[in-house]
Amino acid sequence: MADFLNDRLERIRASGTYRELPGTVTGVDFWSNDYLGFARLDNSKQPFAVARGATGSRLISGDRDEWNNLEKLAAEVHGFPAGLMYNSGYTALLGLLAALLTRTDTIIYDELSHACCRDGIRLGHAKSLRFRHNDLLHLRQRLSSVERTGQVFVLTEGRFSMDGDVAPLADIVALCEEFNAQLIVDEAHSGGLEGDNGEGLVAGLNLQDRVFASVITYGKAFGTHGAIVLGSEDLRAYLVNTSRPFIYTTAMAATQWVEIGLAYKKLGRHHSLQYERLRYNVRYFKEQFNGAILRNTVSANDGPIQTVMVPGNEAVMQVEAACRDANLLVKGIRSPTVPAGSERLRICLHAFNTSDEIEQLVAVLCENLPNFGRS
Structure with missing residues (x-):
């Protein structure tokens, strides 16, 4: 659905700067930011991997196999091939859009999209156009008018945070396919709520194969904190390599990962x-x-x-x-x-x-x- 990501990744590989997450790494720690050892103060006799604090970014000392496995589990729950966790919903949307949008791209967004989406759009430098809230005719007009110099993206929320109403996702997907645009859905207020088991609106409508990216945040219906960007394996790899709010921030602490895992267990047991x-x-x-x-x-x-x-x-x-x-x-x-x-x-x-x-x-x-x- 999105071969352009593979092309961009190939250019990164060719430059010799391609990144991959290390997973669990054991050894004497000379690389983390845990300067005073407080992240493991109560666990000084335990292996490095059980530090409570993240100690660094995931690309250095803050990654573990358990975190990668939890991302895979979350992706499966929501019906996507892959996912990448962020410290918050704000940084997830900021990191996704700022990394994805280039100067030759165009993004068309619902006028009621959240502030973090607008900030991400500004950082991405793409041409941006608003369409009237949930107005399919206006979205069609916007898509028809786009000058095709790069990728075209459409951005909407699943359930909107201020009005509480739901986007006509199936119709928006159909428009995106008609005009060869990539759809991004912010599911901050629909993830954990909509769908048969709280998988979200995209999954509830069985649209995962037709949506470029969905962002699930854990600070609302899930009752915890953090977020995940869901999409293809290529999208995950692209964000690991280009998303500055992911690359250059300390990873989530172990307690936050554990809470997200528990939230998915609660979802399975108690959602209905x-x-x-x-x-x-x-x-x-x-x-x-x-x-x-x-x-x-x-x-x-x-x-x-x-x-x-x-x-x-x-x-x-x-x-x-x-x-x-x-x-x-x-x-x-x-x-x-x-x-x-x-x-x-x-x-x-x-x-x-x-x-x-x-x-x-x-x-x-x-x-x-x-x-x-x-x-």
Whole structure:
């Protein structure tokens, strides 16, 4: 699907600068950054590999066979050939886009794409074009207008972080195939949630063979920290060789790798029940607005991210404060994070919320929203 990566890798090999991860390496440590030995202070009689801290980048002293095996396991869970872990979702998208995009390439991205995507696009120096949120006709127009001097990429989220709605991935994939573009999907808010077992939207729609890259982050539904870029073996090798946020940073500590492994075990054991509880709570929340004059201010999506529109920075913070006074933690989203006039409360529902808690939240909203904006 993406032979251009193999061509780029061949040029790296020809230059004599090709990198490979070392896996577990034993011996007397003269290469890590563990200057005071604190990474293994409680394990001084144990082998080098059990250091708690990473001690260096994965290309030097921070790699282990166990970490490579966990990446393979994660790739299998999500249905991709390979994956590469990053310290966070932000650095994963930053590292992927900055490494992938060249000056001759073009990237077309949904206007509601996350800030880390926009930062990665800027670092990549490709020509960039926005398309209106989930607007397939506008995306088609953008794809039709691209001057083909390099690769063309399309970027979207699976489930969007601010509006909580879902991208029409199957239709976007079809457009990308029609125009020979490579699709990248940020699954920060759909990974661990969507699909039969939390594999994400791409896997849930069985689109892995038609998507160039998917980014799963572990700080949301997985309940831990870190991220993985999923794609082909060539993509993984290309990032190991060119992704500066991967190459030049200290690797994740052993505890973070362990937590990610445990998160996948939890996903296998508990996803079905917890997801059904979440779906019930989302339905229950929305049902509380039936018949209320405020029901049109609540988002129409069926996911855990629910928004209540409260235009104006001052107004949305007043309603946030009223919720805080009632011991209810919601977040007011102000411009310029969202466009002026579309300020909103961002409400995240969970499997563990109780019906009483949801009822209390709705009651506070119904009491305060009609008065928003008053001083």
